[in-house]
Amino acid sequence: MDPDHSQHLQELRRGTVALACLIRLRTPEYGYALLETLTADGIDVDANTLYPLLRRLEKQGLVSSEWNTDEARPRKFYTTSAAGTELAAVLTTDWDRLDASLRRLREGA
Amino acid sequence: MTNRNDLTARYLDAAAGQVPEPQREALRLELAERIADTMDAKQSTGASAESAEYDTLTELGHPAKLAADYLDRPLVLIGPRYYLLWRKLVRLVVPIAAGVAAGGAAIGALADDKSAGAVIGELWSTGVQVAVFVAAGITVVFAVFERTVPDGEMDPGSAWRPELLPEITTPTARAVRRDRVAEAVWLVVLGVFVAVLRPYSASDGSRHWVLDGGTWQWLQWALLAIIAAELVMAIVTLARGRWTWTHAGVGLALNAATIAVLVPPLLRGRVFDPAALRALDWADGPAQLGQGGHVTAILVVAVVALCAWDAVKGFLRAAKQSPAAAR
Numbered sequence: 349m350d351p352d353h354s355q356h357l358q359e360l361r362r363g364t365v366a367l368a369c370l371i372r373l374r375t376p377e378y379g380y381a382l383l384e385t386l387t388a389d390g391i392d393v394d395a396n397t398l399y400p401l402l403r404r405l406e407k408q409g410l411v412s413s414e415w416n417t418d419e420a421r422p423r424k425f426y427t428t429s430a431a432g433t434e435l436a437a438v439l440t441t442d443w444d445r446l447d448a449s450l451r452r453l454r455e456g457a
Numbered sequence: 458m459t460n461r462n463d464l465t466a467r468y469l470d471a472a473a474g475q476v477p478e479p480q481r482e483a484l485r486l487e488l489a490e491r492i493a494d495t496m497d498a499k500q501s502t503g504a505s506a507e508s509a510e511y512d513t514l515t516e517l518g519h520p521a522k523l524a525a526d527y528l529d530r531p532l533v534l535i536g537p538r539y540y541l542l543w544r545k546l547v548r549l550v551v552p553i554a555a556g557v558a559a560g561g562a563a564i565g566a567l568a569d570d571k572s573a574g575a576v577i578g579e580l581w582s583t584g585v586q587v588a589v590f591v592a593a594g595i596t597v598v599f600a601v602f603e604r605t606v607p608d609g610e611m612d613p614g615s616a617w618r619p620e621l622l623p624e625i626t627t628p629t630a631r632a633v634r635r636d637r638v639a640e641a642v643w644l645v646v647l648g649v650f651v652a653v654l655r656p657y658s659a660s661d662g663s664r665h666w667v668l669d670g671g672t673w674q675w676l677q678w679a680l681l682a683i684i685a686a687e688l689v690m691a692i693v694t695l696a697r698g699r700w701t702w703t704h705a706g707v708g709l710a711l712n713a714a715t716i717a718v719l720v721p722p723l724l725r726g727r728v729f730d731p732a733a734l735r736a737l738d739w740a741d742g743p744a745q746l747g748q749g750g751h752v753t754a755i756l757v758v759a760v761v762a763l764c765a766w767d768a769v770k771g772f773l774r775a776a777k778q779s780p781a782a783a784r
Contacts, residue, residue, distance in 0.1 A: 380490075395491070421490065
């Protein structure tokens with residue numbers, strides 16, 4: 349891909365990964381499973397982006413985490429917190445508003 | 458190193474070693490989960506255990522960088538929050554501190570009656586040392602701020618208001634100011650140097666000033682008078698913020714005076730004391746610096762060339778700035 353294009357795409361998508369995580373983590377999920385789900389749903393995200401992002405969201409209190417030690421491999425499960433749900437609603441509204449604005453701009457031109 | 462055994466264990470150790478004790482175990486556990494899950498995914502698509510492990514760790518990247526990401530620790534010494542303030546302080550404080558310290562060291566060395574070379578050496582080494590220490594000190598303080606002060610607090614840019622913008626200065630006024638300030642500082646240093654220089658005295662061997670006592674008696678005052686006049690001119694131009702034809706004329710007169718007082722005694726070999734030159738183990742010094750000597754010729758040409766250039770520079774600046782050129 350054109351390197352200029354990929355840089356702009358990356359900038360455009362930056363905030364959407366956080367929103368996608370907050371929406372998907374309404375049900376608890378561990379890191380790698382989340383990575384696979386998001387990728388399967390067409391949200392392109394790199395592991396080197398997703399894992400630090402989860403930690404940041406946890407630090408900000410937007411997701412909570414719990415270690416599951418039932419299986420042989422202990423895994424950290426993340427869940428969207430109340431604050432995270434609230435933020436997801438705000439971000440979703442803004443996403444829809446932006447989508448409508450861009451549509452108007454395209455059609456008006 | 459080409460040892461490919463226990464790569465995962467080594468990676469976990471290397472990354473965990475970069476974070477403080479309380480967070481070490483948490484990082485280790487999270488990272489172990491991530492590595493194991495990623496390796497499983499790679500093996501499920503047909504990769505061997507070894508190559509899955511190798512590729513997974515390669516994708517994770519340098520353990521120190523990963524640990525820095527984990528801690529949200531900055532990977533820059535001084536970030537955008539403090540860079541401008543840091544730059545301003547370094548530019549302002551370092552030259553002043555170095556200049557003051559160098560001046561002090563030079564005066565101290567002169568008071569100890571050290572040779573001219575030793576005084577210059579002292580001045581230079583002290584100036585450089587103080588500049589390095591002050592710059593490093595300022596940098597350390599800001600690097601600590603960068604790592605300890607939370608975002609949003611103590612942001613030097615937060616108190617900025619539009620009325621803090623500097624007054625508009627024309628490019629010439631700015632150039633005049635910069636130039637004249639540098640010149641005034643240089644003149645003061647030169648004046649102090651000329652004022653404390655002592656001629657050679659045979660009775661006191663430690664005084665290795667090679668100047669001739671009889672000539673220096675009047676030459677010192679003549680040079681000090683010229684330097685004082687130059688200083689007054691520099692300050693007047695600084696206050697006016699522009700160069701004028703009058704200043705160019707005064708500059709010409711002062712440069713002519715410099716040539717008039719320096720060149721005749723130089724040509725006649727009267728500036729330096731022959732006994733002093735011999736005392737410095739410079740056997741043919743008296744001949745070289747005497748009437749018709751090679752060094753004498755070089756000195757005379759240098760003095761005349763410097764003075765002539767300085768005078769011409771004054772006229773060039775005045776011409777550039779005269780109303781005719783401005784139109």
